[in-house]
Amino acid sequence: MVGPMEGRGPFGAEFDWIMEDYLFGEETWEGSESKMLRETVRLAAGKAGLGEGDLDVIIAGELLNHLTASSKAAREISIPYLGIYGACSTMAEGSILGAMLVDGQYFEQVAVGAVSHHHTGERGPASPAALRHRAQPGAQWTVTGAGALVLTNDGKGPCITSATVGRVVYPDEEEADNAGTAMAPAALDTLLTHLQDTGKKPEDYDVIITGDLGKIGTALFREKCAAAGLDVASRHADCGVAIYDPSQNVNAGGRGCGSSAAMLCGPFLNRMAAGHLNRLLVIGTGALTSSRQLGEEIYMSIAHAVAIEA
Amino acid sequence: MVGPMEGRGPFGAEFDWIMEDYLFGEETWEGSESKMLRETVRLAAGKAGLGEGDLDVIIAGELLNHLTASSKAAREISIPYLGIYGACSTMAEGSILGAMLVDGQYFEQVAVGAVSHHHTGERGPASPAALRHRAQPGAQWTVTGAGALVLTNDGKGPCITSATVGRVVYPDEEEADNAGTAMAPAALDTLLTHLQDTGKKPEDYDVIITGDLGKIGTALFREKCAAAGLDVASRHADCGVAIYDPSQNVNAGGRGCGSSAAMLCGPFLNRMAAGHLNRLLVIGTGALTSSRQLGEEIYMSIAHAVAIEA
Numbered sequence: 114m115v116g117p118m119e120g121r122g123p124f125g126a127e128f129d130w131i132m133e134d135y136l137f138g139e140e141t142w143e144g145s146e147s148k149m150l151r152e153t154v155r156l157a158a159g160k161a162g163l164g165e166g167d168l169d170v171i172i173a174g175e176l177l178n179h180l181t182a183s184s185k186a187a188r189e190i191s192i193p194y195l196g197i198y199g200a201c202s203t204m205a206e207g208s209i210l211g212a213m214l215v216d217g218q219y220f221e222q223v224a225v226g227a228v229s230h231h232h233t234g235e236r237g238p239a240s241p242a243a244l245r246h247r248a249q250p251g252a253q254w255t256v257t258g259a260g261a262l263v264l265t266n267d268g269k270g271p272c273i274t275s276a277t278v279g280r281v282v283y284p285d286e287e288e289a290d291n292a293g294t295a296m297a298p299a300a301l302d303t304l305l306t307h308l309q310d311t312g313k314k315p316e317d318y319d320v321i322i323t324g325d326l327g328k329i330g331t332a333l334f335r336e337k338c339a340a341a342g343l344d345v346a347s348r349h350a351d352c353g354v355a356i357y358d359p360s361q362n363v364n365a366g367g368r369g370c371g372s373s374a375a376m377l378c379g380p381f382l383n384r385m386a387a388g389h390l391n392r393l394l395v396i397g398t399g400a401l402t403s404s405r406q407l408g409e410e411i412y413m414s415i416a417h418a419v420a421i422e423a
Numbered sequence: 424m425v426g427p428m429e430g431r432g433p434f435g436a437e438f439d440w441i442m443e444d445y446l447f448g449e450e451t452w453e454g455s456e457s458k459m460l461r462e463t464v465r466l467a468a469g470k471a472g473l474g475e476g477d478l479d480v481i482i483a484g485e486l487l488n489h490l491t492a493s494s495k496a497a498r499e500i501s502i503p504y505l506g507i508y509g510a511c512s513t514m515a516e517g518s519i520l521g522a523m524l525v526d527g528q529y530f531e532q533v534a535v536g537a538v539s540h541h542h543t544g545e546r547g548p549a550s551p552a553a554l555r556h557r558a559q560p561g562a563q564w565t566v567t568g569a570g571a572l573v574l575t576n577d578g579k580g581p582c583i584t585s586a587t588v589g590r591v592v593y594p595d596e597e598e599a600d601n602a603g604t605a606m607a608p609a610a611l612d613t614l615l616t617h618l619q620d621t622g623k624k625p626e627d628y629d630v631i632i633t634g635d636l637g638k639i640g641t642a643l644f645r646e647k648c649a650a651a652g653l654d655v656a657s658r659h660a661d662c663g664v665a666i667y668d669p670s671q672n673v674n675a676g677g678r679g680c681g682s683s684a685a686m687l688c689g690p691f692l693n694r695m696a697a698g699h700l701n702r703l704l705v706i707g708t709g710a711l712t713s714s715r716q717l718g719e720e721i722y723m724s725i726a727h728a729v730a731i732e733a
């Protein structure tokens with residue numbers, strides 16, 4: 114599910130649900146964000162042939178303080194709930210946890226979801242950079258979007274085949290003048306660990322997608338990969354860059370949990386289902402903006418990688 | 424690890440580390456909170472005969488927005504990190520996730536931690552009730568405390584034998600005049616599910632501990648258990664009540680992630696290690712205070728249960 118602006122982007126036709134307005138029938142943007150997550154989980158459950166009551170547990174998160182939207186969505190769906198926080202890497206974090214909980218046979222049907230909303234993201238403490246530096250080329254636009262997966266052991270559909278939990282990385286000061294460039298070293302760190310742990314090469318994936326590096330972060334990520342001897346540029350797409358058309362005036366592109374959640378669960382998995390894509394590596398990227406609360410000038414970041422195969 | 428005030432409480436002698444002051448050598452309370460978590464994880468790793476670099480992953484959370492303290496602690500320990508948010512139920516949520524990740528053989532050594540700090544908790548948006556209603560008998564005092572567990576498959580030490588992931592519960596309006604009473608229905612809901620799923624009775628546990636219901640929430644929880652035909656009162660302890668002496672002027676008792684984290688990892692597990700306690704059920708309780716962001720008057724809540732046996 115995406116908002117009106119994302120619906121006018123290059124992938125607009127490939128999302129299941131485009132909201133007509135930002136309030137989505139609710140009284141507040143926070144209420145709208147919660148409803149987005151709830152409806153996305155319901156939609157995913159329906160596609161898996163399940164009612165929401167058939168789900169064993171929901172793992173979800175967002176950027177709002179204290180997981181306002183996820184908690185309310187979980188209350189309304191009324192099933193066991195595990196709240197997570199990985200900033201914009203939340204969808205990847207949840208997918209990793211969910212895959213282990215299903216594969217280990219602790220739960221049979223696990224829903225994983227993540228959401229962001231432009232109007233809560235741009236006024237909240239998560240985006241001081243967005244507020245202060247709107248005119249700067251590195252600024253990114255919070256995506257209004259949600260995505261949900263239902264993970265089961267039924268052997269149907271795409272499969273999470275491996276994953277890498279990332280560590281928190283503190284970027285070099287001269288490189289981290291915006292969230293996108295601050296996240297590039299975390300994306301590289303996790304990619305290198307993933308390739309080392311699995312013995313794979315970038316060429317083993319049809320596409321490697323990052324969550325929300327944006328244009329400037331993407332350039333830095335590709336440069337760092339090339340310096341590490343990795344052929345990534347030819348098979349890399351950044352969700353935050355891809356979701357908007359250059360004419361949409363979003364500076365460096367999109368950001369937010371909904372960026373990778375909506376692009377993964379919509380366009381990318383649709384293409385896998387249609388047979389156009391077989392091996393996908395999702396690197397969810399998160400700028401841990403709370404660095405600012407600690408009096409630090411630049412963002413620490415994290416990235417988690419999830420391999421999905423047809 | 425606990426703060427100076429908790430060190431003067433009835434269990435003071437049973438914690439591993441009592442801080443001399445609230446800044447703990449840092450420049451900010453947030454920095455102090457992060458250091459508490461980091462040092463507690465290091466202490467737990469050391470007790471397990473491990474260096475921090477031997478840990479495969481850390482699962483941690485707190486009440487600070489965007490997991491400021493946990494993210495920084497994870498950066499400094501520099502191992503893979505999964506951030507979680509369960510309000511004051513965070514230690515239980517992390518323990519459940521960690522147990523599955525180890526039991527399923529996805530990781531060998533998992534650290535789980537949670538922290539709260541009085542001075543960040545009482546000024547943050549997580550405690551509007553504490554700020555506004557300090558003089559009310561239902562008000563609770565944010566515990567300065569941290570706890571960490573190292574979970575492994577080595578067969579030594581206490582074992583997590585079963586667990587129940589809770590769902591978000593919205594209390595009856597007339598019962599929820601403070602966070603403690605708002606959490607009581609969630610604690611009951613999870614206890615009932617746990618007993619039903621496992622076929623156990625309260626008598627199968629030596630002690631059932633709740634996280635931070637406080638005095639008034641505890642009374643309501645026991646009343647609800649009795650009404651449901653459960654003999655809980657004789658074997659129930661609430662960490663938020665237990666951690667302070669009545670003379671310490673904390674109204675209804677303690678609250679915060681550190682309440683159950685410090686009491687579980689200190690006094691309760693020490694007693695299990697000493698052979699005085701064999702079967703423990705921890706019900707981590709969390710008031711999802713973000714209800715306020717949604718314009719709601721009372722807290723939605725969640726509780727997760729973890730059974731630990733000697």
